[in-house]
Amino acid sequence: MRTILSFVLITTILTHTASARRLKAYSYPKQIAAGQMAMIVMENPNFDKVFSRTNCEAEKLIGWVKDEVPILRIEQNGKSIFTSLGSFQTMGDSAIASWMIPVTLLPGQATIYIINDHDASIPYPFTVIPKMNCNLIKTLGDLKPLQKFSVVGEGFVGMQLLDTKVPIHALEMNIGYSKLPVADQYTALNKRMAIDWAQIPTADFLAVDQGAKHWDIFVEGCGITKDGLTLDFICPPDLTPGVATITLSERYNNTEACKSAPLQVTVQ
Numbered sequence: 001m002r003t004i005l006s007f008v009l010i011t012t013i014l015t016h017t018a019s020a021r022r023l024k025a026y027s028y029p030k031q032i033a034a035g036q037m038a039m040i041v042m043e044n045p046n047f048d049k050v051f052s053r054t055n056c057e058a059e060k061l062i063g064w065v066k067d068e069v070p071i072l073r074i075e076q077n078g079k080s081i082f083t084s085l086g087s088f089q090t091m092g093d094s095a096i097a098s099w100m101i102p103v104t105l106l107p108g109q110a111t112i113y114i115i116n117d118h119d120a121s122i123p124y125p126f127t128v129i130p131k132m133n134c135n136l137i138k139t140l141g142d143l144k145p146l147q148k149f150s151v152v153g154e155g156f157v158g159m160q161l162l163d164t165k166v167p168i169h170a171l172e173m174n175i176g177y178s179k180l181p182v183a184d185q186y187t188a189l190n191k192r193m194a195i196d197w198a199q200i201p202t203a204d205f206l207a208v209d210q211g212a213k214h215w216d217i218f219v220e221g222c223g224i225t226k227d228g229l230t231l232d233f234i235c236p237p238d239l240t241p242g243v244a245t246i247t248l249s250e251r252y253n254n255t256e257a258c259k260s261a262p263l264q265v266t267v268q
Contacts, residue, residue: 057158183237210244
């Protein structure tokens with residue numbers, strides 16, 4: 001009987017230790033502005049599970065909550081803020097995730113803790129900078145007219161995806177949207193959505209330029225890869241094979257917060 005109890009006790013201790021281990025952060029931005037999304041590479045909290053989700057923002061939390069993935073605690077000037085991870089992807093013994101630097105943080109030093117099953121990691125320091133910076137690294141997928149592609153970059157702002165249901169319904173009533181060629185549907189919806197863009201206080205926008213052609217296109221989805229954060233777009237219909245440029249700009253609190261350097265891309 002004593003042997004059985006000892007076995008149960010040891011198993012319980014080992015199970016608790018395994019589930020509550022202090023996770024390590026392998027990389028994260030050392031300098032970034034409040035309101036921007038950042039990427040963090042950490043230990044995979046569950047080596048035996050494959051998990052993936054995508055999100056364009058991260059939720060502020062009151063405190064620790066039970067979830068399939070860890071959460072973060074950010075400390076600055078003696079105050080703590082809890083936040084969820086947005087996009088999350090396991091990659092073997094590692095995991096990559098996006099998180100949003102809380103908008104209430106002030107320029108200066110702050111600290112991140114990864115919290116897994118109530119256990120906090122060692123502190124990881126970073127600096128909150130006063131001005132936003134954004135950068136495009138590369139594209140994923142071929143750029144072909146009316147096909148989805150993704151841009152990989154750094155310093156995106158957290159945002160909600162635009163809902164196209166109401167604009168499409170209005171276009172259906174006014175111009176018979178569903179009966180238009182696909183290229184004309186894209187153009188009509190893009191022009192209609194531009195009305196909504198002007199009213200969004202915080203969002204990411206992509207400009208596509210090729211010769212005299214200029215398009216401002218809206219985000220279709222968000223994600224993460226080992227190279228950085230991703231934003232999804234649909235390629236404009238009238239681009240032709242050859243070189244084009246894309247530029248990311250970000251609006252924050254109704255003001256243009258940053259603009260990336262143009263990135264040269266090839267249209268197939």
